Amino acid sequence: MVAVRLDGKATLANMKLELAQRVAALEARGITPGLGTIMVGDDPGSRIYVNHKHNDCKEIGIKSIRIELPEESTTEEVLAAVEHLNQSTACTGFIVQLPLPKHIDTDAVLMAIDPVKDSDGLHPVNIGRLAGDATNDIDVPLPCTPRGIVELGRRGGVNWDGANVCVVGQGRTAGRPLSLLLTHASVNATVDSCHIGTRDVAMHTRRADIVVAAAGAAGLITPDMVREGAAVFDVGVSRITDPETGKSRIAGDVDPAVAEKAGWFSPNPGGVGPMTRAMLLLNVVEQAERANPHVN
DSSP: OOOEEOOHHHHHHHHHHHHHHHHHHHHTTTOOOEEEEEEESOOHHHHHHHHHHHHHHHHHTOEEEEEEEOTTOOHHHHHHHHHHHHHOTTOSEEEEOSOOOTTSOHHHHHHTSOGGGBTTSOSHHHHHHHHHOSSSOOOSOOOHHHHHHHHHHHHTTOOOTTOEEEEEOOOTTTHHHHHHHHTSTTTOOEEEEEOTTOSOHHHHHHTOSEEEEOSOOTTOBOGGGSOTTOEEEEOOEEEEEOTTTOOEEEEESBOGGGGGTOSEEEOTTTTHHHHHHHHHHHHHHHHHHHHOTTOO
16 A cells, blocks of 8 residues: 655645635735744744745735844843734734743743734633634634644545544644644544553554654654554654764654555655644634634
């Protein structure tokens, strides 16, 4: 069996075309969506990711608002930047790029974001609303990575409705909010949530229709842990070093050989990562549409 490759890059490109039409409809009525980013310091990985986000915005007509602060900035200075974007009429939604320097109170910064402008969908108020209502339409920003996983699967032919899904990992940006989203009626899946205390992870993954590996443990999911024809999403990211060359590379949670057994496979990189960017754009567009319900 050769798995269907779930291509996040191609899906991102298609979604940009779709979203550009929605942005144009807003523009025609004098509304320009704006995405803000707050970045503290100059972490190379964060820099690349923020640049990608703003390039995406440029392609589809979303205004970019960038706030960059030096590494030595205080928590109070970062909070002031958050409040500036909370109050800015040009900013539809924004994110604070993580990780923040260790001396900054990350929880205080994230809590200070206006939930209505939380384009990451990770503010406790928005997560709480997702957790608290399993049936009604969701009218708050959804967490980008979980939403991207579901959307990538749907567009690739994966049926979430009624599926048994094993989520490996309970991180705050992927595994934990994904479990909430999957059990909402709009997705309608049954979830096994595996974590560091799970005694036999393989027992759960082998019986799953869909496996989402988001633990940040390189090569954790091997072919013997996946049933024939399952859909497998590789989400976790680790950096491993070759002991002979000393060179490091990015590795996912899933052994690439799983693709020879699975029915669908989302690789890492190239799978869920681009979809996280796509969902950030979607959240911003939806935030603008919710704020202007007369636009259709």
